[in-house]
Amino acid sequence: MRFSKLFAPTLKEDPAEAEIISHKLLVRAGMLRKVASGIYSYLPLGFKVLNKVINIVREEMDKAGAEELLMSALQPAEIWQKSGRWAEYGPEMMRLKDRGNRDFCLGPTHEELITTIVMNEMLSYRQLPVTLYQIQVKFRDEIRPRFGLMRGREFIMKDAYSFDLNEKTLQESYKKMHGAYSRILERCGLEYRAVEAESGLIGGDVSQEFMVLADNGEEAIVYCDKCSYAANREAAKTAKTEGESDDFKLLEEVNTPERKTISEVSEFLRISPKNIVKTLIYQTEYGIKIVLVRGDREVNQEKLNRVIETDKVTLLSNEEFGRYSDLIPGYSGPVGLNNYEIIGDNEILSMRNFVVGANKKNTHFVNVNIERDFKVDKWGDFVFINEGDKCPSCGGILKITRGIEIGHIFQLGDKYSKALNATFLDENGERRFYTIGCYGIGVSRLVQATIEQNHDDKGIIWPIPLAPFKVIVIVLNTKDEEQNTIGENIYNGLLNKDVEVIIDDREESAGKKFADADLIGVPYQIIIGKRTKAGSKVELKTRKDNQKTEIPIEDAVEKVCLLLRAD
RNA sequence: CGGGGCGUGGCUCAGUUUGGUAGAGCACUUGGUUUGGGACCAAGGGGUCGGAGGUUCAAAUCCUCUCGCCCCGACCA
The missing domain is CATH 3.30.930.10 (Bira Bifunctional Protein; Domain 2)
Incomplete structure (x- = not known):
């Protein structure tokens, strides 16, 4: 293929439509x-x-x-x-x-x-x-x-x-x-x-x-x-959590003025989010569901859908809260909420003496324990894993x-x-x-x-098996007959060996040719410029590592074939 | 669908706030000089300013509607 005939409109500037x-x-x-x-x-x-x-x-x-x-x-x-x-x-x-x-x-x-x-x-x-x-x-x-x-x-x-x-x-x-x-x-x-x-x-x-x-x-x-x-x-x-052996402490109601989020409560009571249970109220086709996860966790909707056996699950909106007098946004908790099904994430099974909302404005419960203070109707695994969590199969650390x-x-x-x-x-x-x-x-x-995995700041770096051309022969000055002859000879030599090769025979400046060759990511470049004379050497550049070697003109075809076979 | 942004020569964008009859760079054409890292000089072609309607003496610019595109969230190879 000749670059002068190739329909490959290259662009200097990034297209506005593209993000990555x-x-x-x-x-x-x-x-x-x-x-x-x-x-x-x-x-x-x-x-x-x-x-x-x-x-x-x-x-x-x-x-x-x-x-x-x-x-x-x-x-x-x-x-x-x-x-x-x-x-x-x-x-x-x-x-x-x-x-x-x-x-x-x-x-x-x-x-x-x-x-x-x-x-x-x-x-x-x-x-x-x-x-x-x-x-x-x-x-x-x-x-x-x-x-x-x-x-x-x-x-x-x-x-x-x-x-x-x-x-x-x-x-x-x-x-x-x-x-x-x-x-x-x-x-x-x-x-x-x-x-x-x-x-x-x-x-x-x-x-x-x-x-x-x-x-x-x-x-x-x-x-x-x-x-x-x-x-x-x-x-x-999530990995199975070991049951902690702390004794149950006395359930207490504490004042938590204007502390609604996990981080606010955690800071105010000086306890880790891991000791708080987050209570989420979901609207489903089967009615309201109370979902409990550890304070530092995010609910994985996909997994939750599976547990509830529906795909119509949405968090209760602020307006909808108004319709349920026993549900207080920011202060919800499972204790005393007996009218709804309570679904707990497996991880909270092992928690002891934790904090939940008290279903009363500005109030939380501390030292809450499952079974003693409330019951969970259904257990499941529906939280997102975070970096640093334990591996569910070997206990190693997850990345x-x-x-x-x-x-x-x-x-x-x-x-x-x-x-x-x-x-x-x-x-x-x-x-x-x-x-x-x-x-x-x-x-x-x-x-x-x-x-996405094979590029640098100049362009694409095709792995050899995917490269549209394996080799590009770049004749820097096509007005120089000697360069043309050398280039054409190498090009034809490679064609005869069935190598997928393109020759850049365009009347473009040297810089443009280099830039295009790098941009489209051809793995091997054979460069013929004014340094190249009959009987002398051409430059062979590998796109991947920018390695440049000088090789005798008559060896160029053979050398490239060898490299391609090795790859 | 919700939230945010953008539509101006082929491409990337300025001009819109404050209305006065459209501009730059790249690309393209011609001629010349260049040719080891996106050359230079000169001349040139190319735009219903996304579309429709409205306001106005006058609209890329203001108003209304509409279409398209991009980004953030739920879907998936």
């Missing part, structure tokens, strides 16, 4: 352009990289025994109505009608469709397990598209689905996908973690996320410094870092096969539900995550 570095660089390097909010077009360079990722994904999926197919992006409403998700998915689903007024959607995912395809063939147990995948455009009308390809409304995803005889063989299929995902991320040169996750809307029991570590990541990940425990902060469990969710793998079980009545015939000729797993990789997101 990877998004800025994708646009500046002439790889990506916005079409509408959360919708993008890939320019030739960006498309090249996208295809590199796609090929890696494809190779590893095939190696793991999965078979590629391509389903339609447009899906009829019926299959979604059967699974119940037509209603459940909400406004995030891009819906449309055909001319006959029939409902369709642009697929946000393909569980329903793949299950329908497989069930229609009435497989025998002898044909199982089978894992099918596709690389497809997905549509989700995100509430807030963000960060370019990180959260688009149209994005490219590799989604795979395994159909198994039972839980046991599902675990094997799952393990294979886990392995394939690990290899994909390794080949892309990424630092990542596989973490325990929440299953969310898709459902199922076991699920893990593959997180690419990045400071700008949207997810917080918790990991143990001693053992292999790692989890999404949304899903991270928090940020990550970009690139892959998510689920053991779904029979949720969809039951909903859609998808069965196979077992050895006795009886119908049984498939045990299903599903596995996603955000392919377009992966492209951007790679940049």
Whole structure:
């Protein structure tokens, strides 16, 4: 490829639309352009990289025994109505009608469709397990598209689905996908973690996320410094707390004028927030719920939803407080509140002689104890983990870092096969539900995550396997015939060796050529300038570490091929 | 949907407070000089000031409505 012919409009200035570095660089390097909010077009360079990722994904999926197919992006409403998700998915689903007024959607995912395809063939147990995948455009009308390809409304995803005889063989299929995902991320040169996750809307029991570590990541990940425990902060469990053995002290009412928040009460009474129990009043479809967590904790709504078994939980607003004379904002507590269900976080089980609101203005109780002073109707784990907490699996200390969710793998079980009545015939000729797993990789997101992890102040630093070109031959002065000849010779030499190479033959200033080569992140640069004469040396620069070496012109092709083979 | 902000040549932005008929840098075109880190000189093209309506002698600027985009919160690959 010749740079003079390449459609790669590079930008000197950061685009106003972009917030994070990877998004800025994708646009500046002439790889990506916005079409509408959360919708993008890939320019030739960006498309090249996208295809590199796609090929890696494809190779590893095939190696793991999965078979590629391509389903339609447009899906009829019926299959979604059967699974119940037509209603459940909400406004995030891009819906449309055909001319006959029939409902369709642009697929946000393909569980329903793949299950329908497989069930229609009435497989025998002898044909199982089978894992099918596709690389497809997905549509989700995100509430807030963000960060370019990180959260688009149209994005490219590799989604795979395994159909198994039972839980046991599902675990094997799952393990294979886990392995394939690990290899994909390794080949892309990424630092990542596989973490325990929440299953969310898709459902199922076991699920893990593959997180690419990045400071700008949207997810917080918790990991143990001693053992292999790692989890999404949304899903991270609290460690079991040991019961403290203090004797119960006498319950006392204390005056706490205008001290409403945990920090105010903590300061005023000179006690740690860990010895206060925070009382939160939630409005749910089943009425008011009193939720208790340790004073230093934040409630994890997702987890709480699971405990209450609803997704319609909101904190009671100030106006709503007025309707309940026994609920006093800032001074609420479980003692004496017998009209509502009280739900306690597991952590407070071990607390002794703690502080709670007294349901009376400007008053708190001290030396409160569970059972003696109030009863908890239901226990659960629904707080966020903090850095420094104990590891739930080994007792080590937990750390928090940020990550970009690139892959998510689920053991779904029979949720969809039951909903859609998808069965196979077992050895006795009886119908049984498939045990299903599903596995996603955000392919377009992966492209951007790679940049987030591989860049410097000059631009992108592509890992070799993803680089749109492996080598750029830079002829600094194209009006110098000698430079041109040397450059063209090396360029043709590399082409003959099937190296993906581009020659910068533009009539631009030297500085612009250097800047563009660095910006688009080509791993190796061969620089031909006025120092380069026939029979002399060219400069070879590696983008990653800015190493510059002089090599004889006639060795250049061979040397680069050697380097590429080593990588 | 709630809160905040922005829409002015292809891009990044100034001009809006205090109405007077649109500007800079980058990019682009032509010519010339340059070519080891985003060159210089000269000439040039390009803007319904997001859209609609209103106020006014006069609107990018004031008012009303509307559309789009960005940021902060709940959803997720």
